[in-house]
Amino acid sequence: MMSRTEEDFELELRSLPGVLNVGITKHPNGDVDVVTLVANSKDPAATRSAASQIASLYYPEAAVVIEDANRAMADNNRREGPRVALIRADYDTSDGFCEVQLSVDGRTGIGRAGSGPLIGGAEATLAALRDLGYDVPYSLMTVTNVTNGRDWPVIVTLRSLANDADRFGIARSEDDLVSAVKATLDSLNRFLSTLEGRI
Amino acid sequence: MSSKNGSTAETPHESGDDENETGATLSSIHPEVQRTDVSEEDYEPWLFQTMLNELSERELGVGFIYAILELFAERHKLTDVAVVLVNDTFGTQMFRLGGESVTPEMAAHLSASPGVYCEPDNVPSAECDAVRTACQLAMSLHLARFSAAHDPLTNIANRRSFDEALEVAAARSARYGWAFTLVLVDLNNFKAVNDRSGHEYGNHLLRQFGFALRQAVRQGDVAARIGGDEFAVILSNAEGHESSGFTERLRGHLVTLGNPVEFTIGTSTSPRDSTDPGELLRLADGRLYEKKGIRIS
Numbered sequence: 001m002m003s004r005t006e007e008d009f010e011l012e013l014r015s016l017p018g019v020l021n022v023g024i025t026k027h028p029n030g031d032v033d034v035v036t037l038v039a040n041s042k043d044p045a046a047t048r049s050a051a052s053q054i055a056s057l058y059y060p061e062a063a064v065v066i067e068d069a070n071r072a073m074a075d076n077n078r079r080e081g082p083r084v085a086l087i088r089a090d091y092d093t094s095d096g097f098c099e100v101q102l103s104v105d106g107r108t109g110i111g112r113a114g115s116g117p118l119i120g121g122a123e124a125t126l127a128a129l130r131d132l133g134y135d136v137p138y139s140l141m142t143v144t145n146v147t148n149g150r151d152w153p154v155i156v157t158l159r160s161l162a163n164d165a166d167r168f169g170i171a172r173s174e175d176d177l178v179s180a181v182k183a184t185l186d187s188l189n190r191f192l193s194t195l196e197g198r199i
Numbered sequence: 200m201s202s203k204n205g206s207t208a209e210t211p212h213e214s215g216d217d218e219n220e221t222g223a224t225l226s227s228i229h230p231e232v233q234r235t236d237v238s239e240e241d242y243e244p245w246l247f248q249t250m251l252n253e254l255s256e257r258e259l260g261v262g263f264i265y266a267i268l269e270l271f272a273e274r275h276k277l278t279d280v281a282v283v284l285v286n287d288t289f290g291t292q293m294f295r296l297g298g299e300s301v302t303p304e305m306a307a308h309l310s311a312s313p314g315v316y317c318e319p320d321n322v323p324s325a326e327c328d329a330v331r332t333a334c335q336l337a338m339s340l341h342l343a344r345f346s347a348a349h350d351p352l353t354n355i356a357n358r359r360s361f362d363e364a365l366e367v368a369a370a371r372s373a374r375y376g377w378a379f380t381l382v383l384v385d386l387n388n389f390k391a392v393n394d395r396s397g398h399e400y401g402n403h404l405l406r407q408f409g410f411a412l413r414q415a416v417r418q419g420d421v422a423a424r425i426g427g428d429e430f431a432v433i434l435s436n437a438e439g440h441e442s443s444g445f446t447e448r449l450r451g452h453l454v455t456l457g458n459p460v461e462f463t464i465g466t467s468t469s470p471r472d473s474t475d476p477g478e479l480l481r482l483a484d485g486r487l488y489e490k491k492g493i494r495i496s
Contacts, residue, residue: 002262010261011345012354014292020310021293023300036300038293040310054354057413067300072307165320 009058016050017041020069032059040069084185091117091177100124100181107132118143121180122156137161143180154179158187243329250333260341264334268296271330279318282334283309289342350424352402353409361423361431365476368433373474380442380468382432383483387461389428404460411452415445439468463490
């Protein structure tokens with residue numbers, strides 16, 4: 001069980017600007033050996049100085065290591081390709097069909113599906129993605145309109161056709177149709193960006 | 200289909216049970232990992248019981264988060280688990296089983312989506328969401344408790360918690376005769392520094408002064424910022440003359456920090472001077488102003 005002092009020590013470190021994670025390595029005798037901070041601070045030198053000061057108050061013997069997450073985050077952002085955007089989503093109440101138009105990198109794709117704005121919206125989104133040329137190895141499993149007391153988001157679950165993990169997406173928008181489309185895109189968007197080269 | 204919280208669901212294919220809705224795998228974190236943000240079932244009996252047990256022992260805080268991760272890992276035989284919390288007040292925070300550090304690469308991926316990441320990935324998402332909610336609550340409560348008791352600029356005790364500490368020390372002194380010395384510290388000409396060099400520099404000096412105070416006090420002493428440039432210290436088990444050791448340590452730490460601030464102190468000792476907190480403050484204040492050459496009525 002952590003002592004109150006240890007808890008406050010960690011909280012103080014976590015309160016420093018940009019600190020994302022604190023790892024504490026202890027010697028077998030219980031002394032704190034190394035304190036590792038992972039931070040995406042704008043001023044890593046200032047974070048290092050403040051963290052060292054705090055550590056010196058609680059554990060003067062401990063070494064403080066700052067791991068800079070800025071580069072990893074920049075790499076992560078660079079790896080992401082262009083995102084698929086929703087152009088329009090229409091629901092025809094007379095036949096229960098939805099039509100969804102998407103675009104990516106100046107190309108557009110259109111998909112149509114029945115079964116109402118929730119299932120229809122998600123299925124039409126998958127169809128529009130395939131129309132754009134994506135190989136989407138997922139099928140629609142559930143579309144759920146959830147109330148959690150604050151708002152009404154839609155959650156989409158896609159089942160992998162390749163035995164990979166299921167994917168989940170969530171979105172809240174002006175109506176069920178747009179929420180279903182955006183939730184479907186949310187579940188796939190970063191996945192799709194990694195497939196850019198295959199199109 | 201209607202659920203207990205009034206939600207509706209459409210199931211185009213065979214509906215999956217909870218076992219199909221799992222958290223993400225920590226070791227296989229990949230840019231496409233997506234976590235849902237809503238729980239359909241917030242109540243987990245084991246979690247609730249753990250919170251009650253913890254609350255009976257102490258307040259919820261960072262330690263509770265690690266305790267929960269430990270229990271969660273045991274319960275599902277997880278080799279690793281991390282929770283990512285996001286909040287306007289504390290930003291993004293990641294906690295990993297056993298207080299282990301995450302790598303920067305892991306942090307970059309995890310920061311995109313708050314949630315619970317498990318290894319192996321075999322936990323129902325509703326339980327992951329409940330764990331995340333409990334951890335979020337513990338972090339918020341700890342931060343709120345810390346903020347309520349500490350001065351945000353210097354991270355030493357604020358006026359309110361200082362007053363409480365002084366009440367407790369005075370009561371113990373009255374009852375058991377335990378001695379303590381109250382030291383009031385006033386920075387000299389600090390207003391002029393602020394006016395001349397700006398508030399940002401002034402705040403920097405105050406932060407440094409707070410840090411030097413924390414270095415100068417011993418375990419069991421209380422250091423507080425009780426006004427703009429006024430600080431107070433309760434030196435436990437110390438008679439008045441012992442405050443000189445504290446003053447020397449404080450000066451030494453300020454020199455090391457290169458902080459040019461000079462200060463004046465006034466002291467009072469309990470039970471010798473009084474055991475009334477108000478009287479002790481008044482006496483120390485009077486002595487401080489006497490040293491500054493200011494007569495107060």
